[in-house]
Amino acid sequence: MTNCVWCQQAFQPRVTLRDILTWRPLPVPPLCTRCQDKFTPITAQHCPACGRQQETIAVCHDCERWGTAALRNRALFRYDAGMKAYMQQYKFQGDYALRKALQAPLQQALEQENYDVLVPIPIDQQTWLTRGFNQVTGWLRGQPYQQALVVRATHKDQPQSAKTRAQRLLTPQPFQLDPRIASDLVNQRVLLLDDVYTTGRTLRHAATQIYLGGAKAVTSLTLAR
Amino acid sequence: MNELSEFFGRRIPAKAAIPQLGAGMLAVQPVGQRYRCQRCQQWLAPTDRLPNGAWYCRQCLEMGRLTSQTKLYTIPEPNRFAIPAEPMLTWTGTLSDNQQRAADAVLHLVQRRQNQLLWAVTGAGKTEIVYPALAWALARGWRVAWVSPRVDVCLELAPRIQQAFRTTSQCLLYGEQSIPYAYSQLTVCTTHQLLRFERAFDWIIVDEVDAFPLATSPLLQGAITRAEKTTGQHLYLTATPGEALQRQIRRHTVATTYLPLRYHGFLLPRLRVRLAWRWREALAKHRLPPALIRRLRAYRQAGQRFLLFVPHVRDLTTVMAALRQADICGGVGVHAADEQRTAKVQALREQRVPFLVTTTILERGVTFPNIAVVILGGDDGVFSTAALVQIAGRAGRSADFPKGEVTCYVQSQTRTVRQAQRMIDQLNRQGKQRGGRWP
Numbered sequence: 001m002t003n004c005v006w007c008q009q010a011f012q013p014r015v016t017l018r019d020i021l022t023w024r025p026l027p028v029p030p031l032c033t034r035c036q037d038k039f040t041p042i043t044a045q046h047c048p049a050c051g052r053q054q055e056t057i058a059v060c061h062d063c064e065r066w067g068t069a070a071l072r073n074r075a076l077f078r079y080d081a082g083m084k085a086y087m088q089q090y091k092f093q094g095d096y097a098l099r100k101a102l103q104a105p106l107q108q109a110l111e112q113e114n115y116d117v118l119v120p121i122p123i124d125q126q127t128w129l130t131r132g133f134n135q136v137t138g139w140l141r142g143q144p145y146q147q148a149l150v151v152r153a154t155h156k157d158q159p160q161s162a163k164t165r166a167q168r169l170l171t172p173q174p175f176q177l178d179p180r181i182a183s184d185l186v187n188q189r190v191l192l193l194d195d196v197y198t199t200g201r202t203l204r205h206a207a208t209q210i211y212l213g214g215a216k217a218v219t220s221l222t223l224a225r
Numbered sequence: 226m227n228e229l230s231e232f233f234g235r236r237i238p239a240k241a242a243i244p245q246l247g248a249g250m251l252a253v254q255p256v257g258q259r260y261r262c263q264r265c266q267q268w269l270a271p272t273d274r275l276p277n278g279a280w281y282c283r284q285c286l287e288m289g290r291l292t293s294q295t296k297l298y299t300i301p302e303p304n305r306f307a308i309p310a311e312p313m314l315t316w317t318g319t320l321s322d323n324q325q326r327a328a329d330a331v332l333h334l335v336q337r338r339q340n341q342l343l344w345a346v347t348g349a350g351k352t353e354i355v356y357p358a359l360a361w362a363l364a365r366g367w368r369v370a371w372v373s374p375r376v377d378v379c380l381e382l383a384p385r386i387q388q389a390f391r392t393t394s395q396c397l398l399y400g401e402q403s404i405p406y407a408y409s410q411l412t413v414c415t416t417h418q419l420l421r422f423e424r425a426f427d428w429i430i431v432d433e434v435d436a437f438p439l440a441t442s443p444l445l446q447g448a449i450t451r452a453e454k455t456t457g458q459h460l461y462l463t464a465t466p467g468e469a470l471q472r473q474i475r476r477h478t479v480a481t482t483y484l485p486l487r488y489h490g491f492l493l494p495r496l497r498v499r500l501a502w503r504w505r506e507a508l509a510k511h512r513l514p515p516a517l518i519r520r521l522r523a524y525r526q527a528g529q530r531f532l533l534f535v536p537h538v539r540d541l542t543t544v545m546a547a548l549r550q551a552d553i554c555g556g557v558g559v560h561a562a563d564e565q566r567t568a569k570v571q572a573l574r575e576q577r578v579p580f581l582v583t584t585t586i587l588e589r590g591v592t593f594p595n596i597a598v599v600i601l602g603g604d605d606g607v608f609s610t611a612a613l614v615q616i617a618g619r620a621g622r623s624a625d626f627p628k629g630e631v632t633c634y635v636q637s638q639t640r641t642v643r644q645a646q647r648m649i650d651q652l653n654r655q656g657k658q659r660g661g662r663w664p
């Protein structure tokens with residue numbers, strides 16, 4: 001028996017025959033099946049540009065509107081009621097323990113990506129003080145990353161989540177490169193990591209700065225779309 | 226009231242620095258090798274730590290996160306209330322003789338500063354029985370909390386108490402509300418909300434004291450104790466005391482007022498048990514017991530509204546589908562996480578839907594004037610003796626329709642079901658001695 005990190009109920013982890021035959025300590029799953037089922041993985045039928053779940057594999061309407069400012073994003077889960085409830089507790093209530101819930105799927109996804117440098121989207125100083133953690137790096141389990149971006153000190157702003165789509169698209173560049181790390185980006189393939197892809201505005205601002213640092217390719221991965 | 230009144234009898238974080246509050250205390254404090262939350266008094270796990278070094282409490286997180294960097298402030302309760310000269314009680318109803326006797330007993334015990342229990346059957350009108358004692362307490366300038374572990378109970382109660390004590394300042398507190406806190410003489414709230422109070426109340430009335438999750442939660446029991454002044458007292462209200470409370474009653478360790486008769490003087494509907502062979506297996510094949518179908522069809526034809534209780538949330542869709550198949554249509558399903566729960570209950574009350582299929586969430590706190598009650602799978606473990614008695618207690622509550630049918634379908638007669646029948650029969654025997662009669 002183990003306790004689910006989200007609902008805190010005790011549950012019996014499922015053990016497969018292969019788990020037994022491989023003869024190594026079983027990984028303890030963080031979530032009970034009920035909580036696990038609150039997440040909806042995005043299937044193969046998604047927009048190749050932003051990773052949104054849809055009926056076809058054609059570029060979606062929102063991505064077409066971005067035109068030449070293309071950025072290839074991949075997303076793991078749909079941003080549905082279950083994911084919103086998770087983000088609410090993890091990010092906004094600040095339940096750091098919930099990071100464990102999505103560490104394993106993120107690890108799997110990172111193993112499938114081709115990149116040289118992983119760059120998580122940063123949080124600003126105020127958020128660091130109040131929340132006490134970066135929700136994006138919380139999902140990492142020791143995978144190496146570079147905090148190449150920092151939030152500009154002058155960037156005082158309401159949170160993205162409080163804005164309309166039109167307001168979000170007008171958001172000015174919030175990031176700058178950390179000069180100490182910038183040189184590590186030259187000629188590298190960079191993978192940006194963020195929690196939710198909503199309009200793609202934030203990730204494109206980040207990509208712009210990473211390219212300025214000399215990266216040869218920038219793609220992104222988000223937990224939800 | 227000034228900004229300080231928010232801290233009267235409470236222990237809460239401050240949004241801005243207020244010099245009069247003093248140094249405050251750390252919300253999460255080291256005690257020996259471990260850390261303890263000063264709001265919910267629970268111990269932190271060694272992993273409950275943030276990358277910025279702070280410790281945080283997960284147990285009371287939904288009330289706003291507290292960390293080892295948060296400070297809590299309190300101002301001792303000053304009982305700063307304006308007491309009007311006219312009577313506090315603006316309720317115009319009357320109590321039955323039995324209710325009046327119980328009300329006198331409760332008042333008497335309050336005046337003697339005793340902790341007490343009011344055990345009154347479902348539909349006895351226990352809220353109104355407390356009114357005279359509450360009026361006396363409010364007139365003396367006491368700060369009072371009327372709390373329940375169930376938010377439905379609070380929501381139903383608050384407007385009634387508002388009407389009954391119109392001159393008293395009141396506030397209603399529960400999890401998802403948006404109305405800001407206001408310092409008031411009378412607070413109606415969920416037991417959870419008491420975690421924000423400290424030595425505030427002269428009297429705490431705990432409604433549905435046996436209800437989940439209070440009965441099994443040391444956290445909530447502790448919250449009641451800490452919210453009560455050291456000179457304070459409490460009154461437990463219940464229709465179905467749990468075993469621990471029943472033991473205390475038998476041993477006379479708690480002063481008990483007992484009312485085994487409904488306010489309208491009619492006895493409780495009996496719990497009729499019908500055998501339904503392998504209802505669980507049948508349900509897996511999307512089939513309902515034929516006798517149940519016949520009964521519900523008859524209710525629909527007669528225009529009789531009903532509540533159909535099922536054991537689990539996952540049973541709702543299956544049962545709803547099976548009902549549609551049997552041409553019993555128009556009802557809706559309700560469960561604890563249902564956002565439209567209140568609206569659906571209201572729809573049944575206003576006769577806009579003919580029936581609800583529900584989990585135990587509607588076992589208490591809801592009243593419909595003329596309702597038949599049906600339980601599918603009363604032998605399932607989720608239905609405790611108290612739950613069955615409460616569910617049966619939904620029927621026959623109105624003086625105009627005192628006769629209510631309660632039918633429970635089971636695979637076999639379990640101990641719980643028999644105990645529930647026995648409790649109802651026993652209450653009725655005692656009710657008869659007080660003049661109760663069959664409708």
Ligand SMILES: [Zn+2]
Binds near residue numbers: 007
């Ligand atoms: Zn869970």
Ligand SMILES: [Zn+2]
Binds near residue numbers: 048051
């Ligand atoms: Zn797209």
Ligand SMILES: [Zn+2]
Binds near residue numbers: 262264267284
């Ligand atoms: Zn706590």
